[in-house]
Amino acid sequence: MLSPSRHRRIFKFPLKPLTSLIFTKPAFSAPVLADPPQPPATPHDAVSEIVAGITALGPAKFVTDHRFNALLSGLDSRQVDGIISDLRAEDLDCAVGFFNLLRNECGFKHSSVSRFVIAHLLAGRGFVHELRDLLHEMVREEAFLSCVIFTLLGSGSAPLLSELLWNSFNDWDSNGVVWDMLAFAYSRSKMVHDALYVFAKLKDLNIQASIPTYNSLLHNLRDSDIMWDVYNEIKASGVRESEYTNSILIDGLCRQSLIQEAVAFTLESEGQQSGPCLVSFNTLMSGFCKMGLVDVAKSFFCMMYKYGLPPDAYSYNILIHGLCIAGSLEEALEFTSDMEKHGLEPDVITYNILTKGFFLLGMMNGAWEIIRRMIQRGVNPDIVTYNLLLCGHCQIGNVEESLKLRDEMLSRGFQLIDTSYSLLLSSLCKSRRVDEALCLLYELEAVGLKPDLVMYSVLIHGLCKQGEVQRAIQLCKEMSFKRIFPNAFTHSAILLGLCEKRSISEARTYFDTLTKKDFIDNIVLYNIMIDRYAKLGDIGGAVQLYKQLTEKGIAPSVVTFNSLIYGFCKSRKLTKARRLLETIKLHGLVPSVVTYTTLMNGFCEEGNTPALFELLREMEEVVQPSHVTYTVIIKGLCKQGKLQESVRLLDDMFSKGLNPDEVTYNTVIQCFCKAKDMKMAFQLHNEMLKHSLRPTYVTYNILINGLCVYGDLRDADRLFFSLRDRNVELTKVAYSTLIRAHCAKGDAHTATMLFYQMIDMGFEISIRDYSAVINRLCKRCLTNEAKVFLRMMLSNKVSLDEQICSVLVQAFGRVGDLNSVVEILPTMIKRGMDPG
Structure with missing residues (x-):
């Protein structure tokens, strides 16, 4: 094993005494307590009677005896301290039993004095686990007081308890064990500064800390260089290390990404008599796996055999x-x-x-x-298995299987964890089953778990997406009653719901309520409102909110300016929209792709191609254009009839690593169709397939319409039926386009057949669909065929309107079909129409 000096040479960590790590702060002076504690204020005969009763009957029988109930009910902590001190001298078992009974059965909160008395008794008998739990409980209960003292006086609870232990128990048997266990309790509770304070006292008292205590402190400090100081002190103390000591250090080196040092430390332990241990190798492998270096971890797995350590x-x-x-x-x-x-x-x-x-x-x-x-x-x-399966099914959207697993878990007595409930709530909301999600929320409370902010926010978001904004607001109030306070994300869900599902005035009222209460001044909430005003064309409302947020000192974001630019473009105020680019820079922000693309689209709509390319050049100096940016430019070129330039721009996109999407290709294809260049339109369609880009129903609607209007109707039929035979998605638009084209050509038979197919596909047929066909048939004087659609329309209970009746009357009149005119007139008069 490397010596401490060797460690310093290799790892360049300074060797400092552990006591130097304590922060220098004014100590808290506790009152000096005599040993043993002074007799309580209870009359001497009453105390004697209590002590005698406990000694004679035992603590359990004593507290049930009516003679002593009155005496016990009036006890305070100082009096209990005195009784426990007397019992210690009489009967150790009675002292411990009385302490536990008061704490566990009566809920009595013992003083630190009593706890230390019992701690020494437990230490003397070798009850290590009981001693550890007692001191850990004391440290944990002192946590709140510790925070207050630390804030006011500059120290935690360690100085207070250390001074009490020093002044009142210094010459007691097993005092060293209690000191050691107190340091362990602080370390175990992650109160590192307090643990270091107690360690310093141990050194002053010449008390040797145990290796579990050292290991616990080492574990808490493994993310910092200080762990070396602890390790070096362990080496200097001569305490026998456990197999976990080195593994904690190795884990710390891995967590600090000091990989070479971790490996060196592990392998150089070969010089020790014991050599590297299994735990050290496991820790090293775990560290590499956490960093994603599994292959390296496997190499150490194989190396274990070399050292005679079977995994x-x-x-x-x-x-x-x-x-x-x-x-x-x-x-x-x-x-x-x-x-x-x-x-x-x-x-x-x-x-x-x-x-x-x-x-x-x-x-x-x-x-x-x-x-x-x-x-x-x-x-x-086990419970982990079930929770894993439940979470897995939630993530892939299989809500039904998740609910079955939930029911099976409950039937087996397993409890869902918070994460499982959160994912299940989210899955139900995504499936628009918010009512079931709400029931799950109340189930969660019934089993003793507490819903958190995330769960409530998911439910509120789900309700808003379903348009049930009022219920979302009620749920928001409910969570506030439970002291789970909504955050900006929660309120933004409600505000978005009001903007999308209700009126802008309701959304503004809710927004103003939040800002007037000074609940939150969050740019996200302002952005939602500004964006809504902009999309509605109310640029005045958007600008007013922008001025309000600047007056409040809230920094606008790029999203804020993007919405304002959109609003100005929509209102055709392109000069003001252009100026906002400079305003963005004045705020220290960088315009985004959306910023430039939105502005470019505004100039595109105006047909200002020079401004479009000027913005592109400026954009390329700031941010990389996206495929949407190029789509806007292509749209501008197509509007100018510059079709070849638009195709060249498509090629440029590929050369710059940008893949055009379906919208980009559809824009160019539509322009070529309007230019009656169907050959080039289909060539672009084939290019989409070549680039593994699947044409959408919009693509085929454009091509079918192009063939019907500018090409050959027979080619349109072939394309349509070919797509249908290949089960390619076809929309009602494709059917309607082809039906109108056949009506215009006078092919009533094909038009009728296609119309029936459109009905069979389940599309909703409106009066406009009937009107379009009847108009075209009447123009071709195909009145008998028009009658077929009229009867179809009436049988499907679609009401006639004045326009259709007028067209039919005129068509029947032209061919001299007065009987049909007479049939229609009563219907027109009955519906209040003017026969003309």
């Missing part, structure tokens, strides 16, 4: 976990098999690790296969 189940679990996190499930399963070959049975932890690995990749079938294998081997799933 244990924990070693395998570390590697299997690292492989699962890295996504190497096959290799993880191979290590599981290797584990069995070496006589180590995979335990529930192993199977849970594998289950988690599968669900992290969304492979729930694989996770269930692990569960089946687990049960076949006689290993029962």
